Amino acid sequence: MRINLEYWRQNGPSDSGHFETHTLDNVDEHASFLEMLDVLNEELFDEGKEPLAFDSDCREGICGQCGIVINGDPHGPKRTTTCQLHMRTFKDGDTITLEPWRSKGFPVIKDLVVDRSAFDRIVQAGGYISVNTGAAPEAHSQLVPKGNADRSFEAAACIGCGACVAACPNGSAMLFTSAKVVHLGLLPQGQPERRDRVVNMLAQQDDEGFGGCTNVGACASVCPKEIPLELISLLNRDLIKSYGHKARQR
Numbered sequence: 001m002r003i004n005l006e007y008w009r010q011n012g013p014s015d016s017g018h019f020e021t022h023t024l025d026n027v028d029e030h031a032s033f034l035e036m037l038d039v040l041n042e043e044l045f046d047e048g049k050e051p052l053a054f055d056s057d058c059r060e061g062i063c064g065q066c067g068i069v070i071n072g073d074p075h076g077p078k079r080t081t082t083c084q085l086h087m088r089t090f091k092d093g094d095t096i097t098l099e100p101w102r103s104k105g106f107p108v109i110k111d112l113v114v115d116r117s118a119f120d121r122i123v124q125a126g127g128y129i130s131v132n133t134g135a136a137p138e139a140h141s142q143l144v145p146k147g148n149a150d151r152s153f154e155a156a157a158c159i160g161c162g163a164c165v166a167a168c169p170n171g172s173a174m175l176f177t178s179a180k181v182v183h184l185g186l187l188p189q190g191q192p193e194r195r196d197r198v199v200n201m202l203a204q205q206d207d208e209g210f211g212g213c214t215n216v217g218a219c220a221s222v223c224p225k226e227i228p229l230e231l232i233s234l235l236n237r238d239l240i241k242s243y244g245h246k247a248r249q250r
């Protein structure tokens, strides 16, 4: 396949950035998107040009490291991670545009690589959970309703890729934060700190510069792990209860 690439170049968060172009003449349709970018970088290197910076780690859809906006869509035209996208998704002669996640909360480090440490700080703000140390408890000593277990497991599938933020016109991180709040909030182990957790994580999310949620739904439509929008409602319910709880304590 012949593929025309139009990719974003940016040297750090204060650089204004610009697009550059390159054509690859021999792209294997079965290559993954990141393998195609490896070939691009080999050609750029051979031409004495600087390779294009992009993030990846597992290349198996697990780590959440590989975020690129492809033709305007976070992770591209399929609902998957960038590393799980294959070149057969595109047609011979296509032009593909590559941009970084664009959000105030994700400053550009270089080219397509953004700093997603804001997500780590949101998780850190959630703090610890209180569990008894020592031997593992007997499996049936703490019963968890099946619905809660399923929903918690669903929320825990979030890989922190940030596509939800990139898709949101407000640059909101609510889908990510709701996944992190809900997966602990539905389990017995998550109860002692449940009220503080939701308040602190949302405060951190705001401090990081992410926008507010206005129920657009773009986040859930691009999420490669199919985290549902309803989790944001569960987070909001938790938040209201937490404020009520704190007001009663005063």
Ligand code: SF4
Pocket (backbone or CB within 6 Å): 157, 158, 159, 160, 161, 162, 163, 164, 165, 175, 176, 179, 219, 222, 223, 224, 225, 226, 227
């Ligand atoms: S909610 Fe989905 S899109 Fe957002 S960080 Fe988690 S896995 Fe990625």
Ligand code: FES
Pocket (backbone or CB within 6 Å): 055, 056, 057, 058, 059, 060, 061, 062, 063, 064, 065, 066, 081, 082, 083, 084
């Ligand atoms: S490189 Fe790990 S999810 Fe894509």
